[in-house]
Amino acid sequence: MSTHKTFRQGQILRLVADQRIANQEELRRRLASQQLRVTQATLSRDLQELRLIKTHAGYKLATALPEEPAPLHPLARALGEFLLDIRPAENLLVLKTPPSGAQPLAAAVDGAKFTEIAGTIAGDDTVLIITPNKKSRESLERKIAALVK
Numbered sequence: 001m002s003t004h005k006t007f008r009q010g011q012i013l014r015l016v017a018d019q020r021i022a023n024q025e026e027l028r029r030r031l032a033s034q035q036l037r038v039t040q041a042t043l044s045r046d047l048q049e050l051r052l053i054k055t056h057a058g059y060k061l062a063t064a065l066p067e068e069p070a071p072l073h074p075l076a077r078a079l080g081e082f083l084l085d086i087r088p089a090e091n092l093l094v095l096k097t098p099p100s101g102a103q104p105l106a107a108a109v110d111g112a113k114f115t116e117i118a119g120t121i122a123g124d125d126t127v128l129i130i131t132p133n134k135k136s137r138e139s140l141e142r143k144i145a146a147l148v149k
Contacts, residue, residue: 007033008036009046013061021057027059036049083148091137093144094128102127116140 011034012027021027024043031038038046051062082101087094098107106122109129116136121128131137 001061005046008038009050010045011036012046013050016061017076022058023054043132053079059093065115073112073147075108075144078090079144079148086141086144088137088141091131093129093131093137093141095129096123096145097127101125114140114143116143 006038008031011031015021015027021030024040024047028038028040028043031043031118047059050086052059082105083095084098085096087096094103095102095109102122102125106120106127109117109120109127116131116139118130118132120130127135129140131140
């Protein structure tokens with residue numbers, strides 16, 4: 001973080017602690033009176049990074065943010081969107097998708113970096129996952145099935 005940004009964010013914290021500031025425009029004007037010129041976008045980022053929230057009494061430090069659902073794992077999202085069927089075959093796992101679904105699903109599988117995978121090949125509607133042996137394929141199949149649920 002640059003010293004200018006650190007200083008600016010320190011001034012924001014000081015201003016909101018010392019007085020009621022109703023909105024970003026008022027905060028921007030107060031900073032400008034201290035020769036700190038910022039854009040609305042920069043100010044929004046600063047407020048978010050500082051975890052300041054707007055309340056009826058002005059900006060305050062967020063003590064506890066509301067619980068948000070955990071973000072979906074990228075592979076779980078891709079499986080939910082593209083996977084139609086899983087077909088095991090010895091040390092191979094075949095994932096069936098709708099037309100044009102294999103490439104994005106294969107990219108998500110590769111991005112997950114499972115140690116069981118020796119390689120993947122994607123066609124139009126099929127992803128072929130190659131594992132070293134049947135035991136690795138079974139382990140991978142369980143992991144994928146858990147993400148689908």
